Amino acid sequence: MLVEIRGAADTYSALVGSGLLGQLGESAHKYLPRKTCAIISDSNVAPLFADRVKRSLTSAGFQPTLITIPAGEKSKTFKQAGAICDQMIVAGLDRQSFVIGLGGGVIGDISGFVAAIYHRGIPHVQIPTTLLAMVDSSIGGKTGVNAAAGKNLIGAVHHPSLVIDDVDVLRTLPRREFNQGFAEIIKHAIIADAAMFGTLQSWKASDAPIRLSLRIGFALQSLIRRNIEIKSKIVAKDERDRTGERAILNFGHTVGHGIERAGDYQEFLHSEAVSLGIVAACAISIKKVGLPCDQRDAIVDLLRRFDLPTQLPRDFPREKIFEALPYDKKFESGNIRFVVTPRIGSAHLSSDVTLDDIREAVASL
Numbered sequence: 001m002l003v004e005i006r007g008a009a010d011t012y013s014a015l016v017g018s019g020l021l022g023q024l025g026e027s028a029h030k031y032l033p034r035k036t037c038a039i040i041s042d043s044n045v046a047p048l049f050a051d052r053v054k055r056s057l058t059s060a061g062f063q064p065t066l067i068t069i070p071a072g073e074k075s076k077t078f079k080q081a082g083a084i085c086d087q088m089i090v091a092g093l094d095r096q097s098f099v100i101g102l103g104g105g106v107i108g109d110i111s112g113f114v115a116a117i118y119h120r121g122i123p124h125v126q127i128p129t130t131l132l133a134m135v136d137s138s139i140g141g142k143t144g145v146n147a148a149a150g151k152n153l154i155g156a157v158h159h160p161s162l163v164i165d166d167v168d169v170l171r172t173l174p175r176r177e178f179n180q181g182f183a184e185i186i187k188h189a190i191i192a193d194a195a196m197f198g199t200l201q202s203w204k205a206s207d208a209p210i211r212l213s214l215r216i217g218f219a220l221q222s223l224i225r226r227n228i229e230i231k232s233k234i235v236a237k238d239e240r241d242r243t244g245e246r247a248i249l250n251f252g253h254t255v256g257h258g259i260e261r262a263g264d265y266q267e268f269l270h271s272e273a274v275s276l277g278i279v280a281a282c283a284i285s286i287k288k289v290g291l292p293c294d295q296r297d298a299i300v301d302l303l304r305r306f307d308l309p310t311q312l313p314r315d316f317p318r319e320k321i322f323e324a325l326p327y328d329k330k331f332e333s334g335n336i337r338f339v340v341t342p343r344i345g346s347a348h349l350s351s352d353v354t355l356d357d358i359r360e361a362v363a364s365l
Ligand SMILES: NC(=O)c1ccc[n+]([C@@H]2O[C@H](COP(=O)([O-])OP(=O)(O)OC[C@H]3O[C@@H](n4cnc5c(N)ncnc54)[C@H](O)[C@@H]3O)[C@@H](O)[C@H]2O)c1
Pocket: 042, 043, 044, 045, 048, 071, 072, 073, 076, 103, 104, 105, 106, 107, 109, 129, 130, 132, 133, 136, 137, 138, 139, 140, 141, 142, 143, 151, 152, 169, 170, 171, 172, 173, 174, 177, 270
């Protein structure tokens, strides 16, 4: 499946399918008539897939250099990006080279940032290997690294030249990582696609090991494609996050970020915290914009089906969630811009949500 992504200035393609890693050389030839490239990957992903990627590139005439960094969010730093650039210089990569990011969102973000700054910008190919990276972080052009003061504070907008989503790589993804991708998929359904919400509801609980079934494998490809379309359409309206249209992608993220931080980034994975943030955003949407209670119940039910959390543990330090909120970029100039949904399939920003509304929603989590 081919998805054409049209932005204000850039147009690129996302290929979604099975067996795509083996055909990478051919695809890269078509989209990037260059010779040398860096494959940036992490210590979990490189042993699984880097050989396949390298072989395919080499047999198509490319000269790839593999650069592996330790797996995990701690690697997403300016220092690590600098070290990668140094290795690329030593390997003789230049303005005519390109960068491939082979991994989850961490690798997508840091490799994209390296591509944005190396020789003032060279092409980037995203090969996401987590579901979250396929449906979310590989699309939209946001690249960057974390600073001591917060996540994603240093970065650049640098769209990829090509995105390759090979669903076969998802077979080795730990179950918890796989499920967290569904929090972002359910978010997309709530903000923009009631029909996709219905499709997800129709997947029976017995389909849970979906990544292993061929039939569902195809359904998963269609789902990934649909999510790429949803995110890229929203991004195209507001690439630089200026008009507020892109901000609806942050549905569930205001409280989600607070929970992530309050749990010291240990207790919940990012999208698990977002799942809880979605439940809080639903409570606020009921109060402020009349989201019907049965729609909130359907959302909670769907999140649970993917083993996503919808209630905070009793002893969770709830107060800490609010300490984190002022750092959130949605609190710009003291006005809370909170994303609400009046009904599944639609969302908008509201400046009518107060800190007390958020407190009430968190108290009921
Ligand atoms: N740029 C954006 O628009 C955007 C959007 C959302 C999230 N993000 C960023 O994405 C990051 C989170 O991404 P993530 O959840 O993919 O995390 P991740 O890249 O850390 O991957 C999660 C874990 O799974 C492992 N892994 C990856 N693919 C695997 C596979 N196929 N088989 C086995 N193990 C595999 C990784 O090594 C890692 O340990 C965060 O840094 C977040 O800020 C960026």
